[in-house]
Amino acid sequence: MSIGRTAPALMLALALAGCENEDEPFQKAWVLLPPVALESTAAYVERTNATVFLLDPADPALRPAAVRIGADPVLAVRRNGHDELLVLTQGAPSQPGVVPEEATLTVVPGARGQAGAPRELTLPARFNTLAQSPDGRFVVAFFAPGTTQTPGAALFNPNEIAVLDLDAPPGTSAVARTVRSFGGVPLAVAFSPQLSLPDGMRSLAVVLSDNYVTLLDLDNPARSEITVPLTLTTDIRNRRPTQVLFETSSHEPAIYVRADGTEDIYVLRLTAAAERAPGANDFTPSLSQLTAGVLPLDMALVGDPEDPRLLVLAASGDAWIFNARTSQQTRVSLAEPGVASQAAPNRIFLFEGQSPAEPKARPRALLLGENTGRRNVTFVDLDGIEEQRTKNLDLRPMGAAVARTHFFPAQGVALVEHAPGSGSTGFSVIDLVRRTVAPIVASIALGGIHVGPADPGGPARMWIAPAAGMSGLDTHLSFLDLDSFSPGDVRLDARIGGVMPFARDTDGKLRVLVDHGSATGHVTIVDGDAPDRATARTARGFLLNDLLQREVQ
Amino acid sequence: MIARTLAVTALLLGAPVAIANAVETAATATAPTRPVPFTVAVEIQSLYGRSSAQRLFSGGGTQATAGLSASYDLVRPGERFTVALGAGWLYEENSNLFGSGDHADLETNSLFAMATARYAIFSWLEPQVRLSANVAESRARLGLADGTTLRGDDMSYGAGLGGGFRLRTNLIRLRIGLPDVAFSATFEGGYAFGSKLGLRLSPPRPDDDALASDRIPGASVGLGTLDRSRPYFRTALAMHF
Numbered sequence: 118m119s120i121g122r123t124a125p126a127l128m129l130a131l132a133l134a135g136c137e138n139e140d141e142p143f144q145k146a147w148v149l150l151p152p153v154a155l156e157s158t159a160a161y162v163e164r165t166n167a168t169v170f171l172l173d174p175a176d177p178a179l180r181p182a183a184v185r186i187g188a189d190p191v192l193a194v195r196r197n198g199h200d201e202l203l204v205l206t207q208g209a210p211s212q213p214g215v216v217p218e219e220a221t222l223t224v225v226p227g228a229r230g231q232a233g234a235p236r237e238l239t240l241p242a243r244f245n246t247l248a249q250s251p252d253g254r255f256v257v258a259f260f261a262p263g264t265t266q267t268p269g270a271a272l273f274n275p276n277e278i279a280v281l282d283l284d285a286p287p288g289t290s291a292v293a294r295t296v297r298s299f300g301g302v303p304l305a306v307a308f309s310p311q312l313s314l315p316d317g318m319r320s321l322a323v324v325l326s327d328n329y330v331t332l333l334d335l336d337n338p339a340r341s342e343i344t345v346p347l348t349l350t351t352d353i354r355n356r357r358p359t360q361v362l363f364e365t366s367s368h369e370p371a372i373y374v375r376a377d378g379t380e381d382i383y384v385l386r387l388t389a390a391a392e393r394a395p396g397a398n399d400f401t402p403s404l405s406q407l408t409a410g411v412l413p414l415d416m417a418l419v420g421d422p423e424d425p426r427l428l429v430l431a432a433s434g435d436a437w438i439f440n441a442r443t444s445q446q447t448r449v450s451l452a453e454p455g456v457a458s459q460a461a462p463n464r465i466f467l468f469e470g471q472s473p474a475e476p477k478a479r480p481r482a483l484l485l486g487e488n489t490g491r492r493n494v495t496f497v498d499l500d501g502i503e504e505q506r507t508k509n510l511d512l513r514p515m516g517a518a519v520a521r522t523h524f525f526p527a528q529g530v531a532l533v534e535h536a537p538g539s540g541s542t543g544f545s546v547i548d549l550v551r552r553t554v555a556p557i558v559a560s561i562a563l564g565g566i567h568v569g570p571a572d573p574g575g576p577a578r579m580w581i582a583p584a585a586g587m588s589g590l591d592t593h594l595s596f597l598d599l600d601s602f603s604p605g606d607v608r609l610d611a612r613i614g615g616v617m618p619f620a621r622d623t624d625g626k627l628r629v630l631v632d633h634g635s636a637t638g639h640v641t642i643v644d645g646d647a648p649d650r651a652t653a654r655t656a657r658g659f660l661l662n663d664l665l666q667r668e669v670q
Numbered sequence: 671m672i673a674r675t676l677a678v679t680a681l682l683l684g685a686p687v688a689i690a691n692a693v694e695t696a697a698t699a700t701a702p703t704r705p706v707p708f709t710v711a712v713e714i715q716s717l718y719g720r721s722s723a724q725r726l727f728s729g730g731g732t733q734a735t736a737g738l739s740a741s742y743d744l745v746r747p748g749e750r751f752t753v754a755l756g757a758g759w760l761y762e763e764n765s766n767l768f769g770s771g772d773h774a775d776l777e778t779n780s781l782f783a784m785a786t787a788r789y790a791i792f793s794w795l796e797p798q799v800r801l802s803a804n805v806a807e808s809r810a811r812l813g814l815a816d817g818t819t820l821r822g823d824d825m826s827y828g829a830g831l832g833g834g835f836r837l838r839t840n841l842i843r844l845r846i847g848l849p850d851v852a853f854s855a856t857f858e859g860g861y862a863f864g865s866k867l868g869l870r871l872s873p874p875r876p877d878d879d880a881l882a883s884d885r886i887p888g889a890s891v892g893l894g895t896l897d898r899s900r901p902y903f904r905t906a907l908a909m910h911f
Contacts, residue, residue, distance in 0.1 A: 142722045143729070143768035179889040610886050611816070635816035636770040641886060655888040657818045657873055665723035665869070665894030669768075 145670040147636050149660075150193045154617040155227030156200035159630050161638060161660060162186075162193040165670050169193075169202065170660055173229045174619060174628045174642045179656035181638075183663065184235055187221040189268065191245050196283070197253035200227045205258060207243040210269015217269075220244065222258060222281060222291070240279050241293035243267040250308035250320060255335045256281040257306045257322055258291070275302040278324070280338045292338040299346065301326035307361035308335075312370040315389040316399040323372060325358040330374060332385075332402060340398050347376055347383055354378055360416060364441070366423045371441060372402070373427060375416050381406040382413055382429060384441050407446075409437045414463035419480060419499045428499070430484065434461040438503055447503040451484065451495055453512055460489035468526040471550045472498065472511075483524075483531060483549065490518045494533075496552055515545055515554050525579075527571045530599050532579065534563055546602055555602045561590045568599075569618030569645065572627065578645065580629055582613045594631055596648055607648045609633075609641050610655060618645060637661055704841065706852050707743035711908035712736070713758060717862065719900035727776035727810070727896075729766035735778075737761055739906065741786065750790040757783045760804075771815035776896075780806035780828075788836065796836040800858060803829045810869045810893065820871035820891055826898055832860020834904070849911050856906040864898025 150162040161170040161181070167188050170181035187206035196203050202225040208218035220240040244258040245267075259278040260267075267273045276298045279291040296303060309321040324331040324342075332343040347356040360375040374383040385402040393399065412432040418425040419438075427439040430451075438447040453459055462484040469480050475498075484495040496511040517535035524531045531547040543559035562584035569578070577599035583591045594613055595606040614634025621627045627645030638660030644652045717733040719725070724733070741756025762778040782804035790796045809823040838854040872890035876882045 142725050143766065143774075146771075147769045177889070178892075180892065633816070635814065635818070637772060637814050637816065637818075639816060639818065650886060653886045655886045656891075657888055658812065658814055658820055658871070658891045659889065661812070661820075661871075661891050661893060663892065663894045665726060665896055667894075668722055669726075 142669050149636055150190065152615060152617070152632050153193050153195050153202055154619070154630075155195055155202060157229055157619060157622065158227050159617055159632070159640070160193065160195075160202045160225070160227060162190050162202075162204055163660065164190055166667070167206065168667070169204065169223075169225050169235070170638070171225075171227060171229070172630075172638075172640065172656075172659065174630045174640075175229075175622050175624060175626065179640070179642070179654075179659050180662045181659060182229075183667065184225055186223045186225070186235055187237060188218045190223075192247060194247070194249070195227075196224065197249050197251055199253045201225060201253075202227055203247065203249065203256065205240075205244060205247050207245065207268050210243075212269065222247070222256060224283065236287075238281055238283075238291055240291055242273065242277050242279070243270065244279065248306035248308070248322075250322075250335070251310065254282060254284045255308060255320065255322065256283060257324075257333075259303045259306065259324075262302055262304050278303060278306075280322070280333065280335065282335070282338075294333070294338070294342065296324050296326070296331050297342060297344045298326070299329055299344070301328060304357070309363040309370075309372070310365055312363065312365060312387065313367045314370070314387060314400050321372075323361050323374075325361070325374075328356050330358055330361075330372075330385075332372075334398060337398075340396060343398060343402060345383075345385055345402055345404060347374070347379070362416060362418050362427075364418060364422075364425055366425070368423075373416065373418070373441075375413050380410060380412055381408045382416060382427065382439070386441075405441075407439050407441060407444075409433075409435070409446075409448075411435075414461065415465045417465040417467055417482065419467065419482070426503075428465060428482065428497075430462055430465060432461055434459065436484070436497070447506070449502065449506045449510070451510065453493060460486050460491040462486040462491060462495060463489060464522060466522070466524045466526075466531060467499075468524075468549055470526075470529065472496070473550075473552055481549075483547065485519050485522055485531075485533065487519050487522060488536065492516070492518055494547060494554060511552060513547075513552055513554050516556050517545070523566045523568075525568045528568055528577050528579075528599055530577075530579075532566060534566075537562075546597065546599070557597065557602065557604060559595075561593075561595075564613070565616055567616045567618050569627070569629070570620040572621050578618075580616045580618055582616045582631075585612075585614075594629075594643065594648070605648065607643055607650055607653065609643075609650070609653065611635075611639060611641075704850065705743065705746065706841065706850070706910040707754075709739075709741045709743075709754070709756070709854075709908045709910050711739045711741070711758075711856070711906040713739050713760060714905045714907075715760065715902050717762075717900045717902045719897070721897055723894065723896050724900065725766070726768060727764040727766055727774050729764075733762060733764050733900075735760045735762040735780075739782075739784070741784070752786075752788045752790075752796075754786045754788065755784070756786070757781070769815070773813040775811040775813075776808060777811075778806050778808040780804045782830075793840065794838050796838065797833070798836055798856070798858070799831075799833045800860070801829070801831055803827075804864075806864070806898070808867050808869075808896075810867075810871060812871060812893075819874060821874050822869050822871035822890070822893070824867045824869060826865045826867050828862055828864030828898055830860055830862040830902065832858045832902065832904065834858030834860075838910070852910040854906075854908045854910060856904070856908065858904040858906075860902055860904070862898070862900055862902050864900075866895040866897055868895050869893040 148164040153160040158171045169184040172181040188209040189207040192205040204223040208220040211217040220243040222238045224236040246261040247258045276296045281291045307323040311318045319336040322333040356376040358376045362373040364371040372385040387400045390401045414430045416429045429437040436449045466483040480499040482497040498509040519533045520536035521534040564582040564584040567580045579597045581595040591612045593606045611633040615632040617630040629643040631641045633639040637658045641655040715735040737760035739758025741754045745753045765775045784802040786800045788798040812820040836856040841850040
């Protein structure tokens with residue numbers, strides 16, 4: 118036998134025995150949802166591997182806790198009023214070699230040390246968005262407008278929704294409903310506070326669709342929904358509801374709806390149902406309309422909650438005050454004296470506080486015109502506005518027009534970003550008590566603006582991230598002391614993606630987490646009391662901690 | 671990776687046999703009556719680490735090593751039975767793309783000692799068993815898509831047990847005045863046991879002192895532990911004299 122002839126064939130056969138062809142881990146791209154700030158942790162959700170990472174900025178090792186959740190998370194938000202993360206997952210559709218998984222709403226505790234005990238609630242469909250009540254008790258999952266398909270399904274019903282009560286005992290299922298449709302789909306969901314209804318205090322959900330709204334009794338989700346058309350069936354004009362307010366009076370509460378494309382404000386007064394079948398709703402909406410004769414731009418309920426008035430900004434540059442019960446209405450001109458033509462304010466910001474002339478805290482409003490070119494701000498003393506009218510207005514000039522407003526009533530300030538080319542670059546800080554408008558010049562385009570939770574013992578400070586794509590200064594975290602309006606900044610080592618100021622921790626430290634937008638996790642922790650590069654610390658690739666011990670795609 | 675390993679393996683395996691054939695034609699072959707106790711070899715190992723952790727660095731589940739070894743036939747209790755002791759060096763490098771364009775590299779240098787017991791069925795065919803022990807230093811590097819580089823290293827210890835056979839040529843008398851030599855190819859399968867690597871990675875210190883002192887201090891990344899126990903297939907191409 119010749120070695121020279123047999124050996125190569127033998128070697129090739131042995132080498133080929135090592136060949137393999139199978140799916141490999143670590144081969145799929147990782148996708149992070151936008152990080153979410155919880156009470157004391159930052160939550161990062163990685164879609165590909167369906168994992169929530171909770172990063173505690175006080176942890177010296179900056180090593181996140183990992184929690185596995187259902188497949189394909191598409192949305193993560195903080196649960197209102199709770200230190201919990203809500204994650205909407207679409208599950209896994211049936212495919213060859215893939216075990217199907219149902220869609221879920223997963224509730225992940227955010228408090229440090231409690232990771233690992235998520236609560237999963239199965240959903241009847243693969244929804245892609247949700248809305249939650251202000252207290253975080255109720256969640257409505259639905260399909261976002263414009264959704265054209267759901268994963269792995271040939272058909273889906275865009276009017277299907279699921280109502281979940283997160284305070285219900287374990288094992289309670291989501292209630293699946295199909296919203297009665299007149300050709301529209303849910304655009305958004307508004308939640309009422311507790312309303313005094315005939316059978317007792319309860320909350321309602323108002324589903325907004327083009328040309329109609331739908332009322333759902335959240336405490337009795339099996340009851341039929343109530344659909345309220347905003348137009349006649351013969352009217353082809355589109356009314357898109359954009360704003361909903363709730364009057365919480367103890368006698369016949371009401372819902373106010375403002376819609377694009379109409380000069381009317383719709384008032385749905387909730388009266389006791391005259392005839393009631395078993396299991397039917399105990400209330401019925403009585404529709405009326407308030408009209409100022411011109412397009413309403415914004416509205417707010419002011420005054421006594423038992424007998425509130427509706428403050429409406431109109432496109433004519435007037436403010437209207439309506440009493441919906443008496444139909445009494447008052448017009449107050451917001452025009453600057455001596456100025457012939459000026460843009461109308463289109464945003465109302467309510468607050469309670471002192472004024473330069475009055476040390477007593479009273480209900481007041483700040484009126485601004487966003488993206489209108491208006492270059493002044495208007496303070497309104499709401500007490501007695503119907504009688505005093507323009508005497509209750511206080512107009513203050515501003516150097517440039519407003520592009521966007523950030524309102525921080527707890528800190529007593531509003532920050533307005535100026536539109537590029539409007540006369541100033543940067544922003545102005547409005548002191549709600551002193552009624553000053555202080556310009557701050559910025560050499561960068563502004564990105565996110567953040568104020569941490571109110572901290573009576575600490576500095577009131579606003580944190581400003583540069584806009585994406587700002588070369589040169591995109592690594593600078595800017596801040597502004599709200600007491601002195603003194604600005605400063607800290608240079609960091611990477612481009613800034615997001616900023617999360619946390620409440621003062623139990624160790625007495627005030628921390629600000631700066632996210633650098635990396636798919637493998639990169640943050641810098643800055644001392645919120647004394648922001649300085651020297652005291653900052655960073656964690657690069659922190660989502661890779663324990664990577665070798667996880668099942669990773 | 672596998673295709674590259676196969677190509678290199680085939681090349682390396684084929685070349686010595688071809689050389690041996692060429693030498694045989696130009697030299698006088700003699701029977702292996704005289705012992706040739708010294709051996710130097712080129713080592714090639716394919717390791718089949720199939721755990722998820724091992725695949726971070728290797729992707730397809732097969733890792734390749736190459737190196738050199740030398741051994742000495744210590745005892746020959748009979749004409750057919752041989753016990754050899756040896757030592758060597760192996761180099762293993764694995765790299766893989768993962769995540770969102772991130773890159774993982776693992777480089778391992780190991781020193782090993784081995785004892786081999788061999789029995790000659792024919793002059794050219796010798797089944798064998800081999801016991802080895804090693805110490806290894808591994809260096810991991812992650813190049814992340816955001817531009818971050820993380821590095822870390824760790825030491826580990828291991829042992830291996832395998833069996834196979836050796837195909838050997840007759841003694842060849844070279845014309846250039848050197849001692850007679852023989853060539854062989856060894857094929858062996860077995861299992862390598864290794865202590866776990868604990869990989870803790872951090873950004874490397876910049877070379878520039880000014881940049882290094884300006885850097886914001888960072889937390890390291892505990893990547894976890896990497897199991898080095900895995901089956902292997904070894905090929906050794908050796909010269910004996």
